[in-house]
Amino acid sequence: MVVVVSAMAGVTNRLVRYANEINPLHDAREYDVIVASGEQITAGLTAMALQELGVPARSWLGWQIRFQTDDAHSKARISGVETERLFERLGDGEVPVIAGFQGVTGANRVTTLGRGGSDTTAVALAAALRADRCDIYTDVDGVYTTDPRIVAKARKLATITFEEMLEMASVGAKVLQTRAVELAMKYGVRLQVLSSFDDVPGTFVVGEEEVLEHEQVNGITYSRDEAKITLLRVADRPGVAAGIFGPLAEANINVDMIVQNISPQGDTTDLTFTVGKADLERTVAVIRDLRDRIDYADLRYDPNVVKVSVIGVGMRSHAGIALRMFRTLAEKGINIQVISTSEIKVSVLIEEAYTELAVRALHSAYGLDAV
Amino acid sequence: MVVVVSAMAGVTNRLVRYANEINPLHDAREYDVIVASGEQITAGLTAMALQELGVPARSWLGWQIRFQTDDAHSKARISGVETERLFERLGDGEVPVIAGFQGVTGANRVTTLGRGGSDTTAVALAAALRADRCDIYTDVDGVYTTDPRIVAKARKLATITFEEMLEMASVGAKVLQTRAVELAMKYGVRLQVLSSFDDVPGTFVVGEEEVLEHEQVNGITYSRDEAKITLLRVADRPGVAAGIFGPLAEANINVDMIVQNISPQGDTTDLTFTVGKADLERTVAVIRDLRDRIDYADLRYDPNVVKVSVIGVGMRSHAGIALRMFRTLAEKGINIQVISTSEIKVSVLIEEAYTELAVRALHSAYGLDAV
Numbered sequence: 001m002v003v004v005v006s007a008m009a010g011v012t013n014r015l016v017r018y019a020n021e022i023n024p025l026h027d028a029r030e031y032d033v034i035v036a037s038g039e040q041i042t043a044g045l046t047a048m049a050l051q052e053l054g055v056p057a058r059s060w061l062g063w064q065i066r067f068q069t070d071d072a073h074s075k076a077r078i079s080g081v082e083t084e085r086l087f088e089r090l091g092d093g094e095v096p097v098i099a100g101f102q103g104v105t106g107a108n109r110v111t112t113l114g115r116g117g118s119d120t121t122a123v124a125l126a127a128a129l130r131a132d133r134c135d136i137y138t139d140v141d142g143v144y145t146t147d148p149r150i151v152a153k154a155r156k157l158a159t160i161t162f163e164e165m166l167e168m169a170s171v172g173a174k175v176l177q178t179r180a181v182e183l184a185m186k187y188g189v190r191l192q193v194l195s196s197f198d199d200v201p202g203t204f205v206v207g208e209e210e211v212l213e214h215e216q217v218n219g220i221t222y223s224r225d226e227a228k229i230t231l232l233r234v235a236d237r238p239g240v241a242a243g244i245f246g247p248l249a250e251a252n253i254n255v256d257m258i259v260q261n262i263s264p265q266g267d268t269t270d271l272t273f274t275v276g277k278a279d280l281e282r283t284v285a286v287i288r289d290l291r292d293r294i295d296y297a298d299l300r301y302d303p304n305v306v307k308v309s310v311i312g313v314g315m316r317s318h319a320g321i322a323l324r325m326f327r328t329l330a331e332k333g334i335n336i337q338v339i340s341t342s343e344i345k346v347s348v349l350i351e352e353a354y355t356e357l358a359v360r361a362l363h364s365a366y367g368l369d370a371v
Numbered sequence: 372m373v374v375v376v377s378a379m380a381g382v383t384n385r386l387v388r389y390a391n392e393i394n395p396l397h398d399a400r401e402y403d404v405i406v407a408s409g410e411q412i413t414a415g416l417t418a419m420a421l422q423e424l425g426v427p428a429r430s431w432l433g434w435q436i437r438f439q440t441d442d443a444h445s446k447a448r449i450s451g452v453e454t455e456r457l458f459e460r461l462g463d464g465e466v467p468v469i470a471g472f473q474g475v476t477g478a479n480r481v482t483t484l485g486r487g488g489s490d491t492t493a494v495a496l497a498a499a500l501r502a503d504r505c506d507i508y509t510d511v512d513g514v515y516t517t518d519p520r521i522v523a524k525a526r527k528l529a530t531i532t533f534e535e536m537l538e539m540a541s542v543g544a545k546v547l548q549t550r551a552v553e554l555a556m557k558y559g560v561r562l563q564v565l566s567s568f569d570d571v572p573g574t575f576v577v578g579e580e581e582v583l584e585h586e587q588v589n590g591i592t593y594s595r596d597e598a599k600i601t602l603l604r605v606a607d608r609p610g611v612a613a614g615i616f617g618p619l620a621e622a623n624i625n626v627d628m629i630v631q632n633i634s635p636q637g638d639t640t641d642l643t644f645t646v647g648k649a650d651l652e653r654t655v656a657v658i659r660d661l662r663d664r665i666d667y668a669d670l671r672y673d674p675n676v677v678k679v680s681v682i683g684v685g686m687r688s689h690a691g692i693a694l695r696m697f698r699t700l701a702e703k704g705i706n707i708q709v710i711s712t713s714e715i716k717v718s719v720l721i722e723e724a725y726t727e728l729a730v731r732a733l734h735s736a737y738g739l740d741a742v
Contacts, residue, residue, distance in 0.1 A: 027419055030415040036411075045389055045393060047398070048401045051394075051397075051398055063434060064480075
């Protein structure tokens with residue numbers, strides 16, 4: 001058994017606040033030195049607490065194990081884990097307690113893996129050690145068909161596939177860090193999401209081959225972190241999309257849903273897309289700066305939108321999943337503003353006020369309600 | 372210029388409390404991992420703050436510099452400092468910001484140097500880099516002839532010798548960590564004690580050869596952290612002192628002043644010594660356990676005592692320093708219970724209630740009052 005710990009509640013936020021008080025545009029290398037201390041404290045305390053219970057535990061920091069990462073400070077990626085000494089210690093009966101979230105560059109600078117990075121540490125280590133299972137203890141007791149705060153009949157799933165988990169994470173279900181799930185999928189690490197507080201079975205996150213029969217839909221999610229932007233009557237010629245989305249990418253703004261309609265006139269087009277709410281102001285500024293290069297009639301934006309998604313690997317073999325979604329929303333009088341689909345997900349953008357109504361209706365429509 | 376930082380106010384105490392809440396007898400190796408994080412945070416924040424001022428700063432932790440220490444966790448001693456990379460960075464115009472108080476063992480475990488250890492880090496580094504000077508910024512603006520809270524006429528000293536500083540620290544003047552002063556003396560590092568808050572000249576701590584003319588006495592100190600123990604009519608035969616002080620040493624109890632009087636009968640002796648107040652109870656228990664091996668008539672103890680000392684390298688060449696002390700105290704009607712002397716210090720144990728009276732009288736008697 002190997003334990004990976006994250007920081008105590010509130011500690012990372014406090015450290016981030018210290019850094020931001022000096023300068024919100026601080027040096028990411030120093031930021032990493034500061035915030036990595038949170039997991040260092042927990043590693044030492046957890047090792048002590050285990051020793052107190054008679055378990056021969058020992059703490060290990062990122063540089064001691066050597067979690068090798070690239071030098072993308074504050075969002076570094078693990079490139080290798082040295083396991084030799086860990087295997088030795090495990091052989092001696094020791095329980096290593098590893099500070100999550102942190103690594104070290106080739107030049108011996110401390111790095112961190114981004115918020116929730118301790119999940120990634122755990123999965124990377126499970127892969128490197130070829131562990132039977134990686135249990136993620138968190139503040140929820142598993143993955144639910146939807147947000148139980150909105151739908152009282154939400155059910156805890158016994159299993160969910162990596163792909164579904166990724167789609168759910170990408171649309172707001174903050175159970176596991178996306179990169180942790182990607183890594184688990186890549187290396188075939190079986191995950192279990194469990195409660196830190198209640199001793200009840202959690203949800204297994206596994207490969208598709210481990211799930212015998214797939215439900216059509218396994219989850220309804222929503223994300224309020226969306227803002228809609230529409231450019232009216234954009235000149236419809238080659239390179240226009242690149243001319244708009246290129247500068248947004250340069251400004252580090254992630255664009256999510258995109259729809260383009262041919263306008264009745266034929267020579268212009270209406271372009272609608274969504275960005276994170278926090279990026280709305282910057283997005284509008286970037287596009288206004290493009291005024292002299294991109295020709296459009298008007299720029300409109302709306303932060304009062306929500307993205308609602310239905311997710312399930314069963315979609316691949318079942319027709320009519322999307323249709324049921326559109327019908328259900330229409331029956332409730334909810335207008336769909338933008339649609340986007342992937343292989344195992346259908347997402348729609350609707351007015352934010354309808355969030356709860358839409359999620360509840362869809363949860364029932366796909367037969368997910370607990371009996 | 373190289374900067375060494377300690378933890379922010381209160382941080383180390385909080386971390387120590389966490390560790391003690393798990394188990395007061397915690398694993399010192401894990402304790403070190405936990406408390407070393409305090410300086411790590413300050414190093415990152417200070418580097419950021421300097422960058423904000425346009426200074427090209429970079430933080431360095433104990434293991435990054437490599438402050439090599441022994442493995443006496445929580446009170447480790449520095450055995451070497453790798454300076455090669457630091458010199459490189461200094462050559463590039465960088466200002467290294469070093470996390471004080473911490474080092475690393477040969478096995479790559481984190482160590483700490485004991486409370487106030489950042490002073491020691493700074494001095495060790497100044498020695499290794501052959502720095503012109505080591506400035507210690509602290510919460511007082513220098514070394515005073517005595518405690519200004521007791522004697523309004525206390526004067527700040529422009530210079531003091533290492534030896535005097537050591538004696539003053541050993542009797543309660545908590546300006547610098549003793550080991551930092553010892554190290555500075557050993558390697559001839561010129562220290563300056565300065566205020567972190569006020570931009571006024573501090574006190575230089577230097578070798579004796581740098582001081583042209585020595586005052587007879589440079590400081591009056593007192594320590595309330597004393598408790599007196601007297602064993603009445605101990606059998607006076609060889610090995611008795613070892614029989615008492617051996618077990619105390621084994622129990623990790625430091626004995627300070629010791630006096631032994633021949634009793635009138637001649638075959639027994641009265642033995643008086645002092646220990647730290649916090650050790651009084653344990654000391655009494657250890658001695659009571661010795662009852663069947665050491666023959667004594669009675670055991671008495673008194674925590675209401677204070678040790679008052681006069682300190683000055685000038686004592687070496689001036690006679691009558693001790694005599695003036697005894698006379699001054701006698702004039703005020705203060706009874707001396709125990710006396711001990713070193714080459715540059717005379718200490719007496721008196722009743723605690725007389726502390727302020729004694730310190731003020733001695734400060735005047737040795738001509739230390741500010742005019």
